[in-house]
Amino acid sequence: MKRVVWWLLIIGAVVYAVQGGEYSTKDLFVLKSKERRLTHQVDSLQHQVDSLGRFLRLVKSDSATQERIAREEFGMVRGDKEILYRFGEDPGTSGGKSR
16 A cells, blocks of 8 residues: 555656646647747748848938839939829819719
């Protein structure tokens, strides 16, 4: 009988060592999964920061990029050599609304 009690105590201690304490084995697996997911998100965000840094350098120093932005975003043209045509709604139409 004494042996059975000792074996139960040893088995209980091993189970407590593996599953007990602040974090159980399941909690450690969940935390490891969360760590992998967060590491992937950090890597993705770092890639975006690097891309934006390269774009910022181009905007500050590359004249072709500056010209492209000026043309696309602000509708600018180069000197007297180009004409900008803008097409809009006919002022006589009210966008399909009847009065």
